[in-house]
Every structure is written in structure tokens, then in C-alpha cells.
Amino acid sequence: MHRIGNASGEESQKARFFHPCSQYLLQEVRRTERESTMSSIAAYYNGKTVLITGATGFMGKVLMEKLLRSSPDVEAVYILVRPKAGQSMQERVANMVKSKVFDRVREDCPNFQEKIKPINAELTQPNLAISAKDSQELLSQINVVFHCAATVRFDEPLKHALLLNVMGTQQLLLLARQMQKLEAFIHISTAYANCNRRNIDEVIYPPPVETKKLCDLVDWLDESIIQEITPKLIGDWPNTYTYTKALAEYLVQQEKEHFDVAIIRPSIVGASWHEPFPGWIDNFNGASGMIIAAGKGILQTLKVNNDAVADLIPVDVVINLILAAGWYTAIHRPKTMMVYNCTTGGINPFCWGEIGYHVISTFKRNPLEQAFRIPRAQTTSNHLINQYWITVSHKAPAMLYDFYLRLTGRKPRMMKIFNRLHKSMMLLEYFTCQSWEWSSENMNMLMTQLSPEDRRLFNFDVRQLHWSEYIENYCIGAKKYLLNEDMSGIPAAKQHLRKLRNIQYAFNTTLLVIIWRIFIARSQMARNIWYFVVSLCYKFLSYFRASSTLRH
Ligand SMILES: CCCCC/C=C/C/C=C/CCCCCCCC(=O)SCCNC(=O)CCNC(=O)[C@H](O)C(C)(C)COP(=O)(O)OP(=O)(O)OC[C@H]1O[C@@H](n2cnc3c(N)ncnc32)[C@H](O)[C@@H]1OP(=O)(O)O
Numbered sequence: 001m002h003r004i005g006n007a008s009g010e011e012s013q014k015a016r017f018f019h020p021c022s023q024y025l026l027q028e029v030r031r032t033e034r035e036s037t038m039s040s041i042a043a044y045y046n047g048k049t050v051l052i053t054g055a056t057g058f059m060g061k062v063l064m065e066k067l068l069r070s071s072p073d074v075e076a077v078y079i080l081v082r083p084k085a086g087q088s089m090q091e092r093v094a095n096m097v098k099s100k101v102f103d104r105v106r107e108d109c110p111n112f113q114e115k116i117k118p119i120n121a122e123l124t125q126p127n128l129a130i131s132a133k134d135s136q137e138l139l140s141q142i143n144v145v146f147h148c149a150a151t152v153r154f155d156e157p158l159k160h161a162l163l164l165n166v167m168g169t170q171q172l173l174l175l176a177r178q179m180q181k182l183e184a185f186i187h188i189s190t191a192y193a194n195c196n197r198r199n200i201d202e203v204i205y206p207p208p209v210e211t212k213k214l215c216d217l218v219d220w221l222d223e224s225i226i227q228e229i230t231p232k233l234i235g236d237w238p239n240t241y242t243y244t245k246a247l248a249e250y251l252v253q254q255e256k257e258h259f260d261v262a263i264i265r266p267s268i269v270g271a272s273w274h275e276p277f278p279g280w281i282d283n284f285n286g287a288s289g290m291i292i293a294a295g296k297g298i299l300q301t302l303k304v305n306n307d308a309v310a311d312l313i314p315v316d317v318v319i320n321l322i323l324a325a326g327w328y329t330a331i332h333r334p335k336t337m338m339v340y341n342c343t344t345g346g347i348n349p350f351c352w353g354e355i356g357y358h359v360i361s362t363f364k365r366n367p368l369e370q371a372f373r374i375p376r377a378q379t380t381s382n383h384l385i386n387q388y389w390i391t392v393s394h395k396a397p398a399m400l401y402d403f404y405l406r407l408t409g410r411k412p413r414m415m416k417i418f419n420r421l422h423k424s425m426m427l428l429e430y431f432t433c434q435s436w437e438w439s440s441e442n443m444n445m446l447m448t449q450l451s452p453e454d455r456r457l458f459n460f461d462v463r464q465l466h467w468s469e470y471i472e473n474y475c476i477g478a479k480k481y482l483l484n485e486d487m488s489g490i491p492a493a494k495q496h497l498r499k500l501r502n503i504q505y506a507f508n509t510t511l512l513v514i515i516w517r518i519f520i521a522r523s524q525m526a527r528n529i530w531y532f533v534v535s536l537c538y539k540f541l542s543y544f545r546a547s548s549t550l551r552h
């Protein structure tokens, strides 16, 4: 009987003259050999058929890229895509695969696109608006489902958030129940789904309401009434996004007896740490919008608790955990549904005050082009101080600049930008002014299940994260990949900052003189102080001139 493992040349010769099944055995030996040097996770996905929802999104693209690059022999990657902004599904996918995020897999596997099979779908519609033909194909082929699609807007009307994040998930679960080869269903939730609790374990908490009752209610209730009662309905959740993500988790848990399922809870997903390359980011969500606003000198003050933990997590770390969880769920089939808190705060904490410092210092060394003002960040948890700085550093400069635009015959726009920024800041304050504690036993357990090769290829060990380097790459990545600014423009950008600094000095000096003149005209004491200061400056200058003359 041949040894499985390392068939030597001599054995290969023997095999040729043995029963035909030995040829099969030899192929198996070679495959096992190849896979024994490969990672088990990558080997698992080879030959599998995977379904990804939300594949056109920020995380979905990184997930698809990593899967196609690490498991090039994956059978197929089905993606649910809807027509959007006048583009058909095909056009969207064609544009998506041109994205820079796929440059690495394009280099490793030039024909990676052949593995991608788009399916027309709309998750808010019955049966996800998937055609009968496509449904049949999914039901007969899919081995693993990654459910990323969701609305992530904090200001999403409750009805739409329920339709997509809850009912859309429900519809997908019903479809998954019928999948004949399903081995794992991985649902992407958020670490803030239970943000109404301070300590969040890797368990599913009882839902705040019976989902069906709520969905039936919003189904017939007038939209304006729903908007009005939303704060009452969501209770101590800060927004419809986290509320509906909590409801969806409970629905997913109910499917445990039908198929193997797991839930991943990422915290604030930021730019990539290493893969596909450092600093990759493609939207303004999470911290990215604020980072850009700070780099442009628009955001000058932010209400944060400087000592509160900023639970950022790089997108590639989340994706590595998601793929590892998919493999573990399918291979080990845990008896209880696994929940993985994908966070950094409890393992490698970093605070909002530190983020602000590193963001500003990075942009001073690598400035963004055409900054509105010199990057600076007053971060305070005090509401009144924050309001003072908003008035002085946001509203006043915006009004002055809009006045200048009007004078020069241009359309004012700064106040509009600041109003949008202040709306975002208000919605994000909930997350920047407090800390949470997430347990991470399951994430740590999963790491222990990985071979050394898997830990290297699917690294989600956040203890290795060097925050100052990560934030610097994040800022530079935002500059390059979000604003499409070339690094060669940095000298000109620095020159622009010097110009802004001179304008700032001139403005401050003028303002000081104007204020002082007003005081001097009204107060003898102010005049005496002014004369004293002027005479002091005059004496200093005379001394300075005299000493420099003596030296020569
Ligand atoms: C001092 C320096 C500190 C810097 C670092 C500090 C960071 C503080 C922020 C912390 C983030 C905490 C987030 C916790 C999230 C919890 C975990 C999750 O699960 S998050 C899931 C993802 N969701 C989010 O991140 C929030 C989603 N965003 C929203 O809900 C909305 O953006 C909004 C906050 C409600 C605002 O909506 P609004 O309609 O007003 O604006 P849009 O976001 O739609 O943007 C309109 C338009 O402008 C573009 N845009 C947005 N921001 C910027 C920017 N900074 N610079 C340039 N352009 C920007 C955006 O792309 C839109 O363009 P378009 O219309 O073409 O799409």
C-alpha cells in the first residue's frame, strides 16, 4: 500500500504497473503533498463554490480579492450585484475588477475574473429578486456563503434598514436552507450591534423586539410616522444601523439547526494593514471621512474622549478572520453557533487622543493638496469647549471664506460642507466619547486552530499591529486611494501650507491690532500697557542693533 504523503520516484514507477486506481492514488499523493505545504484554509476553498453578498462594497471587494488570490483553484465566486446609478450589473462588475484593490490578484492570477459569476439581485425585494434559473444554480452549487451586504448608514430610515439588514438577511437564510451543498454560512455583523451594553461577550443577546412584529408594523405604517417614532422604537441604540444589525444576529442564530453558521463582529473597519497593500481604503465611512476632513484642515475640532479606546481594525485583518471562520465552521462544525468579536481594544488598545495626534502629524509631513487650513485637531470631551472651537475654528472661517467667494463672484460652499461635517460629527460622537469591552476568546481560540502557515497567510493577530505606522499608512492611503492625490505633489502641498500659515499670521496680527486699537481708544490703562510694550520692543531692538554693530 502506498504511503500517502511523499511518493518517491521509485514508488511512482511502481505505481505505473499497479492497479489503475494507483494512478488516482498518486494524484492524491501529489495533491496532498502540494496542500501539505499550502495552508489548510486556502486548500479548503480550492474546489469550493462561494457566494458573497455585498461584494461591490468596501469589505466585499477585499474578501473577494483575498479568496481569489489565496485559493486560485476556487471553483467559482458568485456575487450578488444590483444595477446602480444607471449601470447594469455587468458594467458594475467590469468597472469593479479594474479597481486597484485587484492589482495583486491580477498579477498572480491574470484570469481571476473568470471565477467571478455575478448574479442580479436586490436584497430588499422578495426572493432577493433573483431569477428562478439563478436560484437553482445557487441552490445546487454553493458550499459557503459570506453575507456582507447591508446598509451601513447611521441615518438610514428604519423601514429601509429593516428591509435590507433584517428582511434581506431573512430572505438569504431561507435561500441558504435550500442549498444542497452548503457547508458554512458566515454573517457579517458589527461589534456595535449590542452597543447598548458596556461589556459585550461573544454570544447572541435577546433581541430588543420580536422582529416579525416590528417588520409587520413598519410594513403598513406611514413613513413619516415611522420616522417620528424611530427614537422610541430603537430605544437605547444610537441609530437604526446598529439596531437592525442586532435584530439580524438573532435571525441568523435561529438557523443553527438547519446549517452551520457563524457571526463575525468587526469594530471600526479601517484601511488595510498589509493586504492587498498597506493603506488601501475606498470609502469615507468609519474614521476615513473624519481623517480626510482633518487632513484638509476642515475638521479642526472633534468631540472625543481622548482616553477612550478607538477600536479600529484593519480591513484585511477582518477578512482573514472571516475566511478562517468559514474554514473552521465547515471543517469542525462546532455544536454551538460561534460568534467572533473582531476587535482590537481588549488586545492592543489605542485611544482617540493618540489617533488625533498621529493623524495630524502624518498630514503635516504628507499634506493633502489644496488644504482649506493648516491641519490641527482640538479633541475634547467637553461639549462647551467643543462648541466654542466649532464657532471659532469652523463656522467663523467658513463664513469669512464664503463671504470672500461671494465678493469674487463665486458660489459660497464652505458653510454647506461644514453643516454636513457637523451632522457626521454628531452621529459619530456616540462612538468616540466612550469605550466598550468585547471578549475575544473565540477569536483567540480560532487562532490556536491555525497552522503556522495559516497564521502567516491569514493573519488576524492584532497584537502585532504597530498603531503609529498603521495610522500613517492609513492617512497616506486615504490621500492616494480616496483622493487620488499623487505623492509627488507633496512639495507643492507643503508650499500651500506655508502660504496658509502666513495668511494665518497676517490675519491674527491684524485682528489683534484691530482689537487692541478698540481697547486703546477706550482705556488709559490699555494705552499705558501698549506704550510700555512698544518701548520695551524699541529698547530690545536698539540693544540688538548695538550689540550686532559692536560685533562687527
Ligand atoms: C482629529 C482627527 C481624528 C480622525 C479620526 C477620528 C475618527 C472619528 C470617527 C470615528 C468613527 C466611528 C464609527 C463607528 C462605526 C461603528 C462601526 C460600524 O459598523 S461602521 C459601519 C460603517 N458606517 C459608518 O461608518 C457611518 C456611515 N456614514 C453615514 O452614516 C453617513 O456618512 C453620515 C455620517 C450619516 C453622513 O451622511 P451624509 O449624507 O451627510 O454624507 P455622506 O456620508 O453620504 O457623504 C456625502 C458625500 O460626501 C462624500 N464624503 C463624505 N465624507 C467625506 C470627506 N471627509 N471628504 C470628502 N468627501 C466626503 C461621500 O463620499 C459622499 O459623496 P457621494 O455623494 O458622491 O457618494
Ligand SMILES: NC(=O)C1=CN([C@@H]2O[C@H](COP(=O)(O)OP(=O)(O)OC[C@H]3O[C@@H](n4cnc5c(N)ncnc54)[C@H](OP(=O)(O)O)[C@@H]3O)[C@@H](O)[C@H]2O)C=CC1
Binding pocket: 053, 054, 055, 056, 057, 058, 059, 060, 080, 081, 082, 084, 121, 122, 123, 124, 147, 148, 149, 150, 151, 152, 164, 188, 189, 190, 191, 245, 265, 266, 267, 268, 269, 270, 283, 285, 286
Ligand atoms: N465598514 C465598517 O466599518 C464596518 C462594517 N461592518 C459590516 O460589514 C459589512 C460590509 O460593510 P462595508 O463593506 O463597509 O459596507 P459598504 O457600504 O461598503 O458595502 C455594502 C454592500 O452592500 C450592498 N448592498 C447595499 N444595499 C443593497 C441592496 N439593497 N441589495 C443588494 N446589495 C446591497 C452594496 O451594494 P452596492 O454597491 O450595490 O450599493 C455593497 O456591496 C456590513 O454588513 C457592515 O454592517 C461591520 C463593522 C464595521
